[in-house]
Amino acid sequence: MTVDYTLKAEGFNLFYGEFHALKNLNLSIKRNTVTALIGPSGCGKSTLLRSFNRMNDLIPGVKTEGAIFFDGEDITKETVNLVRLRQKIGMVFQRPNPFPLSIRDNITFGPRVMGEKKSDVLDEIVEDSLKRVGLWEVLKEDLNRNALALSDEQQQRLCIARLLAVKPEIVLMDEPCSALDPIATLRIEELMLELKRRYTVVVVTHNMQQAARVSDETGLMYLGELVEFDKTKKIFTSPSQKITEDYVTGKFG
Amino acid sequence: MTPRRAEHVAIGLMVSGAFLALAILFFIIAVIMIKGLPHITARFLLDNPMDMGRAGGIFSTIVSTVYLLVVSLVIAIPLGVGTAIYLTEYTEEGKITKIVRFGTECLAGVPSIILGLFGFILFVIKLGFGWSVLSGGISLAIMILPVIIRTSEEAIKSVPQAFRDVNEVLGGSKWQGVTRLVLPNAAPGILTGVILSVGRGIGETAVVIFTLGTSLRTPFSIFDSGRSMAVHFYILAREGISMDNAYATAAVLVFSILIINIFSYYLMHKFVEARR
Numbered sequence A: 001m002t003v004d005y006t007l008k009a010e011g012f013n014l015f016y017g018e019f020h021a022l023k024n025l026n027l028s029i030k031r032n033t034v035t036a037l038i039g040p041s042g043c044g045k046s047t048l049l050r051s052f053n054r055m056n057d058l059i060p061g062v063k064t065e066g067a068i069f070f071d072g073e074d075i076t077k078e079t080v081n082l083v084r085l086r087q088k089i090g091m092v093f094q095r096p097n098p099f100p101l102s103i104r105d106n107i108t109f110g111p112r113v114m115g116e117k118k119s120d121v122l123d124e125i126v127e128d129s130l131k132r133v134g135l136w137e138v139l140k141e142d143l144n145r146n147a148l149a150l151s152d153e154q155q156q157r158l159c160i161a162r163l164l165a166v167k168p169e170i171v172l173m174d175e176p177c178s179a180l181d182p183i184a185t186l187r188i189e190e191l192m193l194e195l196k197r198r199y200t201v202v203v204v205t206h207n208m209q210q211a212a213r214v215s216d217e218t219g220l221m222y223l224g225e226l227v228e229f230d231k232t233k234k235i236f237t238s239p240s241q242k243i244t245e246d247y248v249t250g251k252f253g
Numbered sequence B: 001m002t003p004r005r006a007e008h009v010a011i012g013l014m015v016s017g018a019f020l021a022l023a024i025l026f027f028i029i030a031v032i033m034i035k036g037l038p039h040i041t042a043r044f045l046l047d048n049p050m051d052m053g054r055a056g057g058i059f060s061t062i063v064s065t066v067y068l069l070v071v072s073l074v075i076a077i078p079l080g081v082g083t084a085i086y087l088t089e090y091t092e093e094g095k096i097t098k099i100v101r102f103g104t105e106c107l108a109g110v111p112s113i114i115l116g117l118f119g120f121i122l123f124v125i126k127l128g129f130g131w132s133v134l135s136g137g138i139s140l141a142i143m144i145l146p147v148i149i150r151t152s153e154e155a156i157k158s159v160p161q162a163f164r165d166v167n168e169v170l171g172g173s174k175w176q177g178v179t180r181l182v183l184p185n186a187a188p189g190i191l192t193g194v195i196l197s198v199g200r201g202i203g204e205t206a207v208v209i210f211t212l213g214t215s216l217r218t219p220f221s222i223f224d225s226g227r228s229m230a231v232h233f234y235i236l237a238r239e240g241i242s243m244d245n246a247y248a249t250a251a252v253l254v255f256s257i258l259i260i261n262i263f264s265y266y267l268m269h270k271f272v273e274a275r276r
């Protein structure tokens, strides 16, 4: 059986001006899995995540070398259609950041910028997206309420729903629980496990237990390098690198 | 003096300063109202001036003022907000933004009498618009442009970067982000700038007298001359035509500024409320 990879970095380097932030990364991410990226802060996890949907393009002075393949196409090329790429590879941010609009308008934002106007189609998208993040039953009567009135956890779920509304294949999450309390964190983790049935999830986390709980594979980054990338179980029980062992046992970080 | 004492003295000074400012404001308003209000009647507002303003009302000057403000805002808002969008969303901080910003600062510092003269020479004479709502509107637009640019820029910058990032993630173009997220969220701030400008424009005389002229007829076409309330007040008072009517005009002016401020405050409140 061949393994179905969706994202693949080959000899990937990234520079912020002179600063070499990602060093010769090689990794492959399997479809319909949760992959965790762990490592001390400043080691390049967010940078790598943002490389997957070219969000680093917004930062002046960023240069890359090597390649990242998404479904076989090198997405680091100039010619890549960024709108399409970002529709396929979506991202959820650290802090819940709903727009100060109604719940409905938050979710329809993406489909609408892509030109969807029919209200019955949009209604369907709203229902479907909210169902996928477990908010439909709670909020179906309140779709016109302002999203800022929701709790932090609901806001983060809404942000995920807003992303799912544009039908991505990959969901990138950058420390999505860092603004949430422990119980909300656990529930978002359940959601991640739920999501991987339809999507591929890549999650950056500070929280080692979180990586252990949700991910199938884990990569440890350190000073811009990918030190080790393997099955999560292996990373946490018998890592092959000393740094990994020290990190997962909490000796530094 | 102990630090504690010094602090008390400083606070005392600051409080009296604040009271002084308030007191002066109230004094001015009181004088104008006491001297002006008794002469304000429905006829004063709805009749045209007669005998140079000695008799009759101020209707044509109200029309001129509103007309002038509308024309200047129609010019200044798109230009100012557009500039602000360009500076904040479409350029890197650098030489160009510095030059444009420096230019706006300079423009803000130009004395209005000079601006009036400039408008007179360029629009009234060279371009042949004559004393007209058009000449006055453009000149006034130039005067308020820096305010609109600066307040819009601040308002746009205060829109969270996360909104732009999410827009990008969801496949929105920059322009879609600007029109769907940045501008709606910056609107209250932009409105504040517009109101400030209206306040400045409504009371401006130097620019207006040179460019709109002083005709007491009601302007219809954009090429008609007119006389704004502020100019009317100035002429009535300076030439001693009628102090009663001068004060009454001033009272109407002050009243309108007050109403505009209260109304805009209310609007902004509504706007912010609606987004809660």
Ligand SMILES: Nc1ncnc2c1ncn2[C@@H]1O[C@H](COP(=O)(O)OP(=O)(O)O)[C@@H](O)[C@H]1O
Residues within 6 Å of the ligand: A016, A019, A021, A039, A040, A041, A042, A043, A044, A045, A046, A047, A048, A059
């Ligand atoms: N916009 C930027 N410009 C310059 N350097 C940056 C920028 N963003 C991040 N860096 C640097 O790149 C390194 C990796 O950052 P980041 O990817 O945010 O790390 P992590 O998410 O693992 O904490 C850090 O040393 C950081 O200082």
Ligand SMILES: [Mg+2]
Residues within 6 Å of the ligand: A045, A046, A047, A174
């Ligand atoms: Mg980070």
